[in-house]
Amino acid sequence: MEDESGEPKAxxxxxxxxxxxxxxxxxxxxxxxxxxxxxxxxxxxxxxxxSAFMVPASMPLAEMASYDVTRDILRRVKVIEEHxxxxxTGRVLDEAEVKPAPTPSTTQDAPVxxxxxxxxxxxxxxxxxxxxxxxxxxxGPRDAAIWDRNTIQYLWQTFHDKMPGLHFLPGRxxxxxxxxxxxxxxxxxxxxxxxxxTHAALAPGYFRVLSCAISQLSIPGSxxxxxxxSAARSEPVAFHSVLGLVLASLLSEARVxxxxxxxxxxxxxxxxxxxxxxxxxxxDWPRMFKGVQIVDLEHxxxxxxxxxxxxxxxxxxxxxxxxxxxxxxxxxxxxxxSRFSGRGLPTIWSxxxxxxxxxxxxPSSSSSSSSIPFTPIxxxxxxxxxxxxxxxxxEFARTGDETDQQRTLVFRQYVLHRLVVLSIYHPARGxxxxxxxxTLHEQHELLVSARATLKLHVNDKSIWSNWDLxxxxxxxxxxxxxxxxxxxxxxxxxxxxxxxxxxxxxxxSSAAAAAQQAPLDMAQALDYxxxxxxxxxxxxxxxxxxxxxxxNLPPMPH
Numbered sequence: 001m002e003d004e005s006g007e008p009k010a011x012x013x014x015x016x017x018x019x020x021x022x023x024x025x026x027x028x029x030x031x032x033x034x035x036x037x038x039x040x041x042x043x044x045x046x047x048x049x050x051s052a053f054m055v056p057a058s059m060p061l062a063e064m065a066s067y068d069v070t071r072d073i074l075r076r077v078k079v080i081e082e083h084x085x086x087x088x089t090g091r092v093l094d095e096a097e098v099k100p101a102p103t104p105s106t107t108q109d110a111p112v113x114x115x116x117x118x119x120x121x122x123x124x125x126x127x128x129x130x131x132x133x134x135x136x137x138x139x140g141p142r143d144a145a146i147w148d149r150n151t152i153q154y155l156w157q158t159f160h161d162k163m164p165g166l167h168f169l170p171g172r173x174x175x176x177x178x179x180x181x182x183x184x185x186x187x188x189x190x191x192x193x194x195x196x197x198t199h200a201a202l203a204p205g206y207f208r209v210l211s212c213a214i215s216q217l218s219i220p221g222s223x224x225x226x227x228x229x230s231a232a233r234s235e236p237v238a239f240h241s242v243l244g245l246v247l248a249s250l251l252s253e254a255r256v257x258x259x260x261x262x263x264x265x266x267x268x269x270x271x272x273x274x275x276x277x278x279x280x281x282x283x284d285w286p287r288m289f290k291g292v293q294i295v296d297l298e299h300x301x302x303x304x305x306x307x308x309x310x311x312x313x314x315x316x317x318x319x320x321x322x323x324x325x326x327x328x329x330x331x332x333x334x335x336x337x338s339r340f341s342g343r344g345l346p347t348i349w350s351x352x353x354x355x356x357x358x359x360x361x362x363p364s365s366s367s368s369s370s371s372i373p374f375t376p377i378x379x380x381x382x383x384x385x386x387x388x389x390x391x392x393x394x395e396f397a398r399t400g401d402e403t404d405q406q407r408t409l410v411f412r413q414y415v416l417h418r419l420v421v422l423s424i425y426h427p428a429r430g431x432x433x434x435x436x437x438x439t440l441h442e443q444h445e446l447l448v449s450a451r452a453t454l455k456l457h458v459n460d461k462s463i464w465s466n467w468d469l470x471x472x473x474x475x476x477x478x479x480x481x482x483x484x485x486x487x488x489x490x491x492x493x494x495x496x497x498x499x500x501x502x503x504x505x506x507x508x509s510s511a512a513a514a515a516q517q518a519p520l521d522m523a524q525a526l527d528y529x530x531x532x533x534x535x536x537x538x539x540x541x542x543x544x545x546x547x548x549x550x551x552n553l554p555p556m557p558h
Contacts, residue, residue, distance in 0.1 A: 014042045022280065037232055038283065040177065041123060126177040127156060133180045137224055138212045146187075146205040155190040155199060156183075163189060164462045167409055168291040168326060169243070169284065179240035180224050181217070184210040185247040192251065193464050210248055217241065217265060226273065238273035239283040242266045242292065249295045253466040254302045254349045263296045267309050270318070278317045289318040290326050297333045298467040301420045302349045306341045307334055325396045329413060332392070336385040336421065343372045345427045348420075348474050374428050382425050386532035389417055393537065405462070412460055416471045418533060419449045423474070425532060433478065445531045450475035 013024035016035055024032045035042035128149075135147055145151065160175065178186060188210045192203040216224035226238045245266035252259050270292065274285045289309075296309040311334040313319055320327045393414040397407055426433055426446065433446070453475035456463060463469065 016040055016042070038236060123177055124153075127152075127183070130178060130180045130183045133223055134184055134209055134213060137180075137216050137222065138209050140208065143205045146202050146209065151199070151202070152187065155187050158199075159186045159190040163193065164464060166247075166291065168294060169287050174240070174243065179237050179244070181210075181213045182240040182244035182247070184213040185244040185251075189247060189251055214245065214248070214262060214265070217269075226269065231273075231275065234273050235275065235283065238269050239285070239288065242269050242288055245269075246288075246291045246295055249299070250465040250467070253295070253299050254352070254470055255466060259299055260305075260308070263292065263299060264308055266292050267296075271314065274315075274317055276315070276317055286313075286318050286320055289313055290320060290324075290330070293330050294326065297330055297337065298465075300337050300341070301333065302347065302467065302470065304337070304341050304345055304347045304424070306338050311335075325392070325410065328388075328392055328396075329417065332385055332388045333417065333420075336382065336424070339378070339381050340424050340428060343428075345424065346433070348423055348470070351474070351477065352470070374430070378428060382421065382428070383532055386418070386421055387534075389414060389421065390534045390537050408460055408462070412456055412463070412468070415449070415452050415456060416468065419453050419471060419475060421532065422446050422449055433481075445533065446478060449533075450478040454479065 013022075014032055014035060016038075017024035017032060022034065024034070026032050031042040034040075131147070131149075131152055135142075175182070175186065184206065188203060188206040191199050191206050213224055216222040217226065219225060226241060227234045245262045249259050249262050249266075252262075270285065270289060275282060278285050293307075293309045293311075296307050299305075300307045311331050322328075393410065396410045397414075422445065423433065453472055456468075457472050463472070
């Protein structure tokens with residue numbers, strides 16, 4: 001439909017406003033208020049009964065199906081720019097730049113295909129603007145390899161294609177037009193996690209870019225600093241910066257000493273730039289608060305320190321529903337870590353750090369337990385922690401509206417956090433987890449949890465953060481160092497020596513009876529008073545529910 005002047009009528013709403021069922025208002029230009037504030041592309045998709053795009057009348061019918069409006073506009077703009085003699089810097093990308101750039105021969109196994117959201121040139125132009133700012137703010141000699149456009153575009157595409165969504169911020173639209181700090185985190189994440197070995201070699205360079213981008217936040221007048229002149233300009237930059245800091249922390253937990261400082265900076269940015277009221281058209285600050293809180297608790301659990309971010313948000317705009325599973329998990333983690341931090345207990349990361357920072361720390365009796373005695377209040381707190389974790393799994397693993405991926409996420413969090421609880425519980429009682437002197441009563445539940453954690457590496461393909469990988473490695477060390485005495489190897493060697501001495505072959509029935517008798521004797525010798533968690537749930541851990549059909553699931557304990 002057209003108005004009296006022959007021009008098409010004003011559009012009803014862009015795709016972003018239509019999804020949120022909000023009015024689409026345009027002050028000036030071609031971008032509505034909501035998309036301009038959020039930094040998103042304002043794309044209008046006509047309804048099915050709307051008139052089609054206008055195409056040249058002289059175009060053959062065979063070419064109409066492949067006609068690209070954006071390509072034609074960019075070609076016309078290029079002709080105008082060349083006629084006016086405009087410089088190349090800052091101009092709109094031409095047709096060759098919009099097309100997927102050919103990748104180097106080292107990345108032929110992963111073809112470069114731009115995301116659907118970046119089909120227009122606006123996203124790519126925003127990408128190159130952010131890259132230019134990063135390059136200007138990166139200190140040290142210039143490494144041409146990390147600034148190659150084909151490489152950056154490939155890594156940017158790889159992040160959209162391969163990296164799983166953040167469980168506290170499942171929407172990926174925010175990654176389509178990132179600010180410089182968020183882009184630096186994306187490039188580092190893609191190079192170190194989702195790329196080929198050739199691009200992984202560039203990860204140290206992108207980490208240097210990321211570190212320089214983070215440092216620019218604290219330099220007055222920096223090009224990457226969050227502006228304070230207006231809320232409309234500062235909020236999107238601050239939101240992207242907080243997300244970039246969270247993503248960088250997830251990739252650097254325990255490995256980088258400054259991770260705790262990054263988390264503090266992210267929390268401070270939230271306090272400064274989160275608006276007093278958050279509506280549907282604003283950025284999702286409550287979810288972002290959950291993300292900062294989660295990475296802070298993970299960092300605190302590895303080093304057994306008191307969390308920095310409070311369990312309750314400081315103002316109502318960041319309020320999280322109390323029935324939210326991540327809120328429930330964060331609350332019990334915050335309570336337990338605050339109770340046992342500052343006691344000098346051995347930390348999970350201390351076994352990796354070693355004297356030189358690169359190997360396993362040897363068992364030390366001086367660091368096996370705390371100088372503060374384990375009191376009945378401590379026992380009550382940690383048993384309540386374990387019981388709350390059991391209840392959390394029962395409540396959120398079988399809800400009807402959860403997908404298999406969400407149930408897997410819940411179960412993963414349960415298994416990993418249970419190992420954290422046991423890694424605090426046994427040293428607090430005076431046991432050294434890095435020695436072989438731990439008794440059968442003490443190590444049974446710990447070994448069950450460690451073996452269940454190792455199964456995550458096989459059954460859960462969405463694991464990528466540092467904390468998950470560190471906990472799985474910690475579980476492997478527990479299994480290797482927690483062999484019973486005599487170990488299985490020693491038992492088999494002794495049995496073989498006895499059989500060779502007797503010079504006769506045992507019958508199959510006697511061997512089977514002996515194999516069945518050992519587990520029975522072990523079960524009878526267990527002292528279940530040492531255990532923290534529900535024994536029925538422990539059995540479920542040994543048979544993870546996510547690898548079985550939903551119809552065959554046994555009833556959960558109550």
